[in-house]
Amino acid sequence: MRSLPPITVSTPDRDRLYALLDNQQGESEVIDLLYDELDRADVVPPDALPANVATLNSRVRFRNETSGKEHEVVLVMPREVDQGPDRTSVLVPAGAALLGLKTGDSIDWPHKGKTLRLHLIDVVRN
Numbered sequence: 266m267r268s269l270p271p272i273t274v275s276t277p278d279r280d281r282l283y284a285l286l287d288n289q290q291g292e293s294e295v296i297d298l299l300y301d302e303l304d305r306a307d308v309v310p311p312d313a314l315p316a317n318v319a320t321l322n323s324r325v326r327f328r329n330e331t332s333g334k335e336h337e338v339v340l341v342m343p344r345e346v347d348q349g350p351d352r353t354s355v356l357v358p359a360g361a362a363l364l365g366l367k368t369g370d371s372i373d374w375p376h377k378g379k380t381l382r383l384h385l386i387d388v389v390r391n
Contacts, residue, residue, distance in 0.1 A: 270372055272365025274306040275314045278321045282355065282364075285342060289356075294375065299361045306365050316390060317368040321355065323390040325363055330371070330382035340364060359383060 274282075282303055289296050319325045319340060326337045338353040340360050346352045353360045358381055362374035366385045374381040 269305070270366060270370040272302060272306045273314060273318050273367070274303065274308055274365045275311045275320060276308055277311060278364075279303055279306065279308050281321065281342065285356075293356075294377075295356055295358055295361050298375070299355070299364075302361065302365065315367060317388050319363045319366050319385060319388050320390060321364075323388050324351075325385060325389075326387040327359070327363060328384045328386060329359075330384055331380075335386065 282299065286296055286300055286303075314320065321340055321342065324337065324339050326335060328335045336359070338351050338360075339349065340355055340363065341348070341352045343354040343356050346354050355361055355364055358374055358376040362372050362381060362383050363385055366372060368385055368388050371382065371384040374383060
């Protein structure tokens with residue numbers, strides 16, 4: 266069963282993500298799950314978003330609890346992945362799972378019949 270911690274998303278991020286998802290072709294588990302996440306998110310104006318929440322263009326450090334490996338990436342829109350090092354799309358499982366979490370949160374995210382167990386360690390927003 267999925268563990269669903271509360272998530273918070275800014276109004277501009279929500280709008281950009283809905284536009285992205287609405288223009289995707291075909292079916293995808295990540296797209297469906299990201300729609301679900303956006304639907305349940307607490308949506309706030311950008312100035313009300315806590316600094317420790319993972320957003321688009323934030324640098325996040327997280328641990329895959331299954332492998333024990335830590336990763337540090339910048340969450341971006343798919344077309345921005347090649348615009349710099351260590352970028353990951355919000356349309357990959359880890360990117361979608363981390364969006365809206367706050368530092369210290371963990372989430373179980375389904376992926377190809379298995380479960381990704383991710384723990385958000387740190388968020389740095391520009």
